Amino acid sequence: MTEYMTMTADAPISRSTAIKLYDAAGFEGMRKAGRLAAEILDALVPHVAPGVTTGELDDIVRRMTLDGGGVPATLGYRGYTHSCCISLNNVICHGIPGDQKLKDGDILNIDVTPLVDGWHGDTSRMYIVGETSIKARRLIEVTYECLMLGIEEARPGNHIGDIGHAIQKHAEKHRYGVVRDFCGHGLGRVFHDSPEVVHVGRPGTGPELRPGMFFTIEPMINIGKPGVKMMEDGWTAVTRDRTLSAQFEHSIGITETGCEIFTKSLVGLDAPPY
Numbered sequence: 001m002t003e004y005m006t007m008t009a010d011a012p013i014s015r016s017t018a019i020k021l022y023d024a025a026g027f028e029g030m031r032k033a034g035r036l037a038a039e040i041l042d043a044l045v046p047h048v049a050p051g052v053t054t055g056e057l058d059d060i061v062r063r064m065t066l067d068g069g070g071v072p073a074t075l076g077y078r079g080y081t082h083s084c085c086i087s088l089n090n091v092i093c094h095g096i097p098g099d100q101k102l103k104d105g106d107i108l109n110i111d112v113t114p115l116v117d118g119w120h121g122d123t124s125r126m127y128i129v130g131e132t133s134i135k136a137r138r139l140i141e142v143t144y145e146c147l148m149l150g151i152e153e154a155r156p157g158n159h160i161g162d163i164g165h166a167i168q169k170h171a172e173k174h175r176y177g178v179v180r181d182f183c184g185h186g187l188g189r190v191f192h193d194s195p196e197v198v199h200v201g202r203p204g205t206g207p208e209l210r211p212g213m214f215f216t217i218e219p220m221i222n223i224g225k226p227g228v229k230m231m232e233d234g235w236t237a238v239t240r241d242r243t244l245s246a247q248f249e250h251s252i253g254i255t256e257t258g259c260e261i262f263t264k265s266l267v268g269l270d271a272p273p274y
Helices: 024-047 054-067 134-152 160-173
Strands: 004-006 019-021 084-088 091-093 107-112 114-116 123-128 184-186 193-197 214-217 220-222 228-230 237-239 245-247 250-254 259-261
Touching: 019 193, 024 054, 024 107, 024 114, 024 123, 024 250, 024 259, 054 084, 054 107, 091 107, 091 220, 091 245, 107 134, 107 245, 123 134, 123 245, 134 160, 134 214, 134 220, 134 245, 134 250, 160 193, 193 214
Parallel strands: 004 019
Antiparallel strands: 084 091, 084 107, 091 237, 107 123, 184 193, 184 214, 214 250, 220 245, 228 237, 250 259
């Protein structure tokens, strides 16, 4: 049986198996964090170009986060030493920024989480470097469609399984593989919290969605099979069959009538082309 916890001002700030239900103050905190996250991803658009290193993009993320009144939640998280994750081509998630230079035709996901006044704004988008292949563009398009179809199912009375089912059905219709090894998660004052939001599922299964729930939806879709291989650095996850992978992520809150997207771009840059 799923346990829910109503969050009050004196409630403990810790991960738990209970699903937290936040109040109006929580929604306002998430709006502020989500807005900064979206602004950072918007600002990166002109910098994603051939010759730019992933480390240089990470530097921009760190400066913008600090200038915006936040701190990068990933910096120091479980020993991670960067301000975002940047995943190129066949990297599924958690790619580590460094000296690698972007080249024409690359596709990449940039995942940021500014922590603002105690609230986490977790979001990611795909970017295209110059001109890329039709199959890469189509993968990106379908992955974004998967995200938005999952969000359409995020409303009171539905279940986590309804979200996963919508994503899985659309991806597999295009013969793509849906990654099972990583999932969305609850968040708010805790970076990774309950519930887990798996991107496959059966309608009507999993925890019921209730007003006040905050969580991410972040489908990772592979052109090939869904298999994952972890690299020796302990962070970077790549496709086992070396095919391209794409991901989009939004942080949302369940309202009385549907859901609110906290990390939506204010200038319409939610998906390429930008």
